[in-house]
Amino acid sequence: MLPTGLGKTIIALLAIARRLQEYQGSVIILSPTKPLVEQHATFLKTVMNLPPEEIIVLTGSISPQKRSSMVKDARIIVSTPQVVENDLRAGRIDLSDIVHITFDEAHRAVGNYAYVYVARQYQLQCKDPLILGITASPGSNSDKIEEVCSNLFVSKVQVRTETDPDVKPYIHYRELEWRHIKVPVEIGGLKRSMELVLENRMHQLAEMGFVDPARKYLNKREMLNLQAQLQGRLSRGPDQRIYKAISLVAELFKVDHAIEIAGTQGPEALAKYFDRLEHEASSRSGSKASRRLMDDVNMRHAIYSLKEMDISHPKLEVVKEIVSDQLLENPESRVIVFTNYRDTSELVTDRLKEVDNIRPVRFVGQASKYKDTGLTQKQQVDILNEFKSGKYNTLVATSVAEEGLDIPATDLVLFFEPVPSEIRSIQRKGRTGRKHAGKVVVLVAKGTKDEAYYWSSRRKENTMNDKMRQFKSPALSSTGGNPETNFIEDDVAVEDAPDTSGTTTPQKQLLDYSSSQIQIYVDRREIRSGVAQALEAAGDKVIYSTLNVGDYIVSDKVAIERKTDMDLLDSIIDKNRNLFRQLSDLAKAYDRPVLIIEGDNLYTGRQIHPNAIRGVLSSIATDFGIPIINSKDEVDTAAFIHIMAKREQEDKKRSISLHGSKTSMTLKEQQEYIVSAISNIGPTTAIKLLRHFGSVENIISADIESLLEVDSVGPKTAQYIIDVVKTEYKG
Incomplete structure (x- = not known):
């Protein structure tokens, strides 16, 4: 370190x-x-x-x-x-x-x-x-x-930290300035209209008995906890009150985000967010939470006030002033301005173009989003080379430039807002002071979440340094x-490398049932799943292949389709679901098809009546003759597959072979199938992604920030998508 x-x-x-x-x-x-x-x-x-x-x-x-x-x-x-x-x-x-x-x-x-x-x-x-x-x-x-x-x-x-005596002589001075910005009263008025929406939703939740009546607001952690508690209560059976409460919490998240944008990014960025929210509310796949928010009188008042407003966030002028002063002092300087949001990066770039001595360029990820086209990898490389050569002297970047950007001549790094992650903060600061002294300026909007992130960032960085010393x-x-x-x-001299000969190998995650190695064919879409990894850790020979039907093949008779509880529920909601076709193909191709449903939220994950779910399960069991196994998690699923493979290959001495084919699909169904094949994405979410981005290609090139704008896509699902599409294809 x-x-x-x-x-x-x-x-x-x-x-x-x-x-x-x-x-x-x-x-x-x-x-x-x-x-x-x-x-x-x-x-x-x-x-x-x-x-x-x-x-x-x-x-x-x-x-x-x-x-x-x-x-x-x-x-x-x-x-x-x-x-x-x-x-x-x-x-x-x-x-x-x-x-x-x-x-x-x-x-x-x-x-x-x-x-x-x-x-x-x-x-x-x-x-x-x-x-x-x-x-x-x-x-x-x-x-x-x-x-x-x-x-x-x-x-x-x-x-080693920057204060260690054997490192300190080689540290280039890096000036750090936290500049606190006063927010205009007009923005405060916008926030107040939206806070009334929050108070209304909190009042409804309090009347239903889900929050303390004395509480006016919940932070994000508390909202997440409440959301989890409500999902847990649904496990006792369907309850319309709980469904409504879950939807109200979804509204809290959206309004809280809007308030944060208003205070930390400004009216123009908020207008872009409202535009996307209205687009979502008017779309067929839009959530009830979005539609209710857009119909709320206080939200409509905030939107109307925003359209009549003719001010910008003062941060934009401060950025222009700081960058201009730096380049006037040293015309050969290179400057990086970091922003958390792509909307803001566009606003900052446009504002900097107003100054003669500033030659800014926007540097964002490859994803294309609603009204915003991303950069190709070639465009990214070209921009960096032109920044180094001096064609551009200011790079306005999102998180894509935080890691791995080695530009020794960067003299100034400017944060448009603090980041609560100590890792991201350190990565950003590390873009300057690499070969000579540099300066870091962090803008903090007073009375906004910037201040909370300011204290969080400082505390976490200090904590990290303390923890690092403990690990020496x-x-x-x-x-x-x-x-x-x-x-x-x-x-060049070389020091002795650390000796790790005493390191022990990890214990297998599943029981070692036999001395001979069991073979399991696994569909390539499962390559990054915890199931495949658990099977490998158990010593099974996992062979990856593009399977015509099924996800796991353990013999010439037994094939297994794996569905998470969310996958299955999404297939029930979606009118164009392909679950029954998949299972029909599986049953036609193998004598002993098996469906494994993974997870504990089958009756609580969506607002679906339990009888509808039971009807689907009954149809699978009786119409297709497919037995259903419920597993707790990926490791539990792997254990079931391992045991089935052992019985087939060792006890019954059956060979393993691939066969079967899928019923042909329309182009639209193929697109939905490709996207829904990604872990944690069901058909409904796949359709939302396709409607939001317009094509499979745009989804594949999307970054996490863009993916999170789609309803039903959370941080975990977004990361799954990034992992899948960024993994190199292996032939």
């Missing part, structure tokens, strides 16, 4: 060189984004005393067969983790001869991120593994830091000598 710009890549270089000197195998360096991968590869080819063809970059654009041949002759492999994960799952890469792996931006090694799987397989396959994780911002939560260390099998931790390993303080190596040009 080392502050940004102090040579984490150099440390990785030293570890790589030492391992290559001592062993005959290869090394891998993994980085989360393609620009970082290219950056590392270029650097390594410059400093390593190796033929350029022995330092390779693996990407999804290279065919799987070619990747396999490239790896055989490579000494250094630079890749995104998804490519390596996919090749591991397909059996195209073997880690037994990999003598070292560096995990760049190691704080990402949590949950189901590809780092976790690659590290686990490395530990299992390699006799003498050595892992190095590098990061500037591991987080302020002890549990998360411990999870990263556990997932990467890290037993020794080296930490005394064993790393005393290192060996500095033997020379023939792998780094100019006789």
